[in-house]
Amino acid sequence: AGAKMFGYNKKDMIGLTIADRVPEEFAKKLPKVISKKEATQGFFVPRISKKKDGTIFPIEIATKIINIRGKPRLITCIRDITKRKKAEKKLKKARKMFASLFSSSPEAALYHDKEGRIININPRFTELFGYTPEEMIGKKIDEGMIYPANKIKEGKILTQKAFNGFSDYETIRKKKDGT
CATH class of the missing domain: 3.30.450.20 (PAS domain)
Structure with missing residues (x-):
């Protein structure tokens, strides 16, 4: 060989x-x-x-x-x-493209790990909700951002997401200033 x-x-x-x-x-x-x-x-x-x-x-x-x-x-x-080496080069290019799309998105966006802990937020997220990456990274999205009245609904949606993969839904979140 x-x-x-x-x-x-x-x-x-x-x-x-x-x-x-x-x-x-x-x-x-x-x-x-x-x-x-x-x-x-x-x-x-x-x-x-x-x-x-x-x-x-x-x-x-x-x-x-x-x-x-x-x-x-x-x-x-x-x-x-x-x-x-070719695969690593493709992956590096894809990561760079994802980072560019993520950071320039006009929508507030975040991504998280399997446990729901935030890995990163984009600038629009900071602009809309008032939280900096340092304040959000490592926390779960439901830590302080979900209105108490919506916790059961959110829990059901997240359970469905866990069983079915991606789910698209609308939700109401709290900003850093409480609004």
């Missing part, structure tokens, strides 16, 4: 050094990158590597020196992380 990942057959891989499988500019830095501590205690880090055809791709290396019959031997596991 390792030979295939690098574009070699098993026979061609024999005798290749780490320096043969990384970009030239990185190969020059290799002795400094792998410290004595890493060499003896092992390390697990992302790096870049080079295929037989010269293609550069991201890898994750886990390595450790162990003694086999009294001789030190380097055990190395290498994983191609190209797909993971």
Whole structure:
């Protein structure tokens, strides 16, 4: 599997050094990158590597020196992380887009965890209700914002939401000033 990942057959891989499988500019830095501590205690880090055809791709290396019959031997596991890096890039882009939409929404909005604790509020929420993010983050939405007369109705709606997923409903909330 390792030979295939690098574009070699098993026979061609024999005798290749780490320096043969990384970009030239990185190969020059290799002795400094792998410290004595890493060499003896092992390390697990992302790096870049080079295929037989010269293609550069991201890898994750886990390595450790162990003694086999009294001789030190380097055990190395290498994983191609190209797909993971692409997924991370897409996720980062999606998060950035969500953050932009969330913060620029003309509607007061918040998001919360499974327990109903607020993770964030948008600027329109602060403008409408008077609460700052510092005052709301970590609290539950029903802590002080639901009128006592509406607690039973709200409880039923939230129970329905828990069983059915997303629910759309109108509600009356209290502002920070009590109105």
